[in-house]
Amino acid sequence: MPDTADSQGKEQPRRRQARGERRIAQLLQAAANVFCSTGYTAASTNAIAREAGVSPGTLYQFFPNKEAIAIELSDRLVHEMRETYGEALAPVDPGTPLEEAVGAAVDRFIAFNTEHPVLFALMHGPDIPGRIAEEHDALHSTLAGRIEGLLAVFLPDAPPADVTRTAHVCLGIYKAGLELVLAHEGAEREAYVRELKNVLVRYLDPLVCDGLGRTDPTGLPRTAT
Structure with missing residues (x-):
């Protein structure tokens, strides 16, 4: 019989990884919208975070700057x-x-x-x-x-x-x-x-x-x- 605690322990990292991928996809789509509307030079991480509906702090958990996003x-x-x-x-x-x-x-x-x-x-x-x-x-x-x-x-x-x-x-x-x-x-x-x-x-x-x-x-x- 499988160890329930062990199965749950393995499942949690997978869920966190899936949430992270969804968040990255959300930020990339937001960045695409901002880059298209304002251009890359005028874009900012604050504008991208706002477009994604997240805080700048959340964005910086995944990307250090707009260049990394691009x-x-x-x-x-x-x-x-x-x-x-x-x-x-x-x-x-x-x-x-x-x-x-x-x-x-x-x-x-x-x-x-x-x-x-x-x-x-x-x-x-x-x-x-x-x-x-x-x-x-x-x-x-x-x-x-x-x-x-x-x-x-x-x-x-x-x-x-x-x-x-x-x-x-x-x-x-x-x-x-x-x-x-x-x-x-x-x-x-x-x-x-x-x-x-x-x-x-x-x-x-x-x-x-x-x-x-x-x-x-x-x-x-x-x-x-």
């Missing part, structure tokens, strides 16, 4: 972003229409960034805390590599240097478009997303056609737009 927040988001981008840029069937492949990837990217606008806010302020910039640059380097892999399906005969260059141009177009997308809401945001997809497809379509003479699913030659 770093923890960005670390978690970058990890999640890697998974999202990896899924969005998974290998596709060679018969997949270009428009479909581009649209699916852009939708996943935009969904993540609109759900977590704080990462964009942290990256585009006058002060970038900790090593967030380096981590973000490393992420985008990985992202460019994944885009190359995706493009290789559509440009199998293109020289590697051309595929690399095309991938970086696509990434640059996306980053510029993302700023416009996040600056708008509702129907206007959706319109900017459509424009971003159109720009990418119109850039890639002539390269695909000129390089391969690909055909669309109907079996007709693709034409550049």
Whole structure:
């Protein structure tokens, strides 16, 4: 028969750990709200504590300053972003229409960034805390590599240097478009997303056609737009 006292003794640390994780999540969400509304530079630990509905003393039990909060927040988001981008840029069937492949990837990217606008806010302020910039640059380097892999399906005969260059141009177009997308809401945001997809497809379509003479699913030659 299990020792009741021993079981209770083990359960208490687990409960305290669970409460601590919930509190950290609460503080990170509050910080995200504050960073988005005021920017990282103007944010304060008092404002974050107030947003979270806790005392500054409670906040300091978990984080020594706002930089530590921003770093923890960005670390978690970058990890999640890697998974999202990896899924969005998974290998596709060679018969997949270009428009479909581009649209699916852009939708996943935009969904993540609109759900977590704080990462964009942290990256585009006058002060970038900790090593967030380096981590973000490393992420985008990985992202460019994944885009190359995706493009290789559509440009199998293109020289590697051309595929690399095309991938970086696509990434640059996306980053510029993302700023416009996040600056708008509702129907206007959706319109900017459509424009971003159109720009990418119109850039890639002539390269695909000129390089391969690909055909669309109907079996007709693709034409550049």
